[in-house]
Amino acid sequence: MSASGAGPGLPRRLALRDDDAVTAPLIRKLERFGAVSAEDRAILTRLCVPVDPVGPRTEIAREGERPDGVFVLVEGMACRYKLRADGTRQILAYLVPGDFCDLDIGLLDRRDHAIASLSACRIARMDPVPLGDLVSQQPRLVTTLRRANLVDDATLREWLVNLGSRSAIERIAHLFLELLMRLRAVGLARGDGYDLPVSQLDLADTTGLSTVHVNRTLQELKRQGLIELLSRILMIRNVQRLTSLAGFDPRYLSLSSTTLR
Amino acid sequence: MSASGAGPGLPRRLALRDDDAVTAPLIRKLERFGAVSAEDRAILTRLCVPVDPVGPRTEIAREGERPDGVFVLVEGMACRYKLRADGTRQILAYLVPGDFCDLDIGLLDRRDHAIASLSACRIARMDPVPLGDLVSQQPRLVTTLRRANLVDDATLREWLVNLGSRSAIERIAHLFLELLMRLRAVGLARGDGYDLPVSQLDLADTTGLSTVHVNRTLQELKRQGLIELLSRILMIRNVQRLTSLAGFDPRYLSLSSTTLR
């Protein structure tokens, strides 16, 4: 899937274009939150060190461990989650390419939640130390990173509304629309559709529903002609009706109107 | 309730002790996250400007408006919340004395949620401009504020778990235990109890349940001898059993073991 099987005898990571590809989604995302100069881009590219790709359903960061460094998702889909004592998993957030996590979670000495891939993922890592130096040297860039972080917080709040006060069908519709907007913002949607490489169990652990009910709710969304979902490719057939069904108000994502369409 | 009705003819705010009282809960809270020097205390006291007290159920910050400055809760209980188009309210967080909000939400130009008092409250406000200067001049203090902020984020994640995967009785038990720990941390619990100046409707909007079901669930908690709740004073009769019922693991609050007991 990635370029790992390129030419024989070639070192694994060499080309400059590869490096660009690593930060491309991140930069695309950050540009929504402030100007990103060529120097900023160079700094980010230097800071982001690619890590070995991970397969699907692989733990990336463990709950309870001491955080070190910032992860940037380059390709694929991942999630934050918490495991309860009874084995229940609650997914807290989806990460799409360009998303980073734990901008300053390193200030605490214990992760309160884990991170895992949903699909196969490519990941990069930023060292916390040079990142810390940024604050004095590139305050504008840090502000931009912080803005992006604040939107993640706002997203978490919207998820709380989702679980606390929306019905099953509204929850799923809302999730699908949020992902559409976020993927569009990094150029990874195709029209009104996108790859959604997650199982119905994942959706159940996201929405606080049972897998059976997720399945039936998806069927209802299809029956109403609102979505198509086949081999993990989602196509929203009627964004407007789905938006009104979900009560989706994208302002919490702080997206530009062009992204919204 | 406050000193507003003190001696006749006395100016409303005068005594130095009053100023101390404004920052006391904040400092008590911050000390859990890093050393707070006398200089830090002086800075915080200078930055925190008391605002007129507000009555119960009063909006403090409106959704959609441009954020300006940081609020610090001095006395009383407040909440963040979002209102849905259909009038439903979802409470996102409780604020107790010492809590502050919106450390850098000022970087966005639109609040995604509102803040309101639950009980009568005393509030202080920090100007964003001198606060911004802190970053270069008192980096340690800013780090401490950030740590406190991270715990608020972790709390929000735990609330997501609460709504997504706990039953009604577990949700309420979990909320009560969280508040016990947080109030203890600022010295506002009395043994295993505390003032809980919120209605059952507030609890319903917090836990995603109906008021009727909140009422019945509270009765069940009383019946099991786990809590007493009378005239908005909560007493937890059996912290250990309630903890195990709720599946409450306080580590996300980053509290010291002395606070936990």
Next chain:
DNA sequence: CGAACTTTTGATATCACTCAAGGGACGTGG
């Protein structure tokens, strides 16, 4: 081609919601 996972379906159970109404508690104004 088999093992493991995922999706789908049916039947039944239950938790929590809605509706409706009565009964405090509290404050306000007459």
Next chain:
DNA sequence: CCACGTCCCTTGAGTGATATCAAAAGTTCG
């Protein structure tokens, strides 16, 4: 001090949304 309104809590009865259990059918992958 009483009368009234308002808000809050409580209770009952009926309903509905979602969970659970169980098993079959489809998919993926080695």
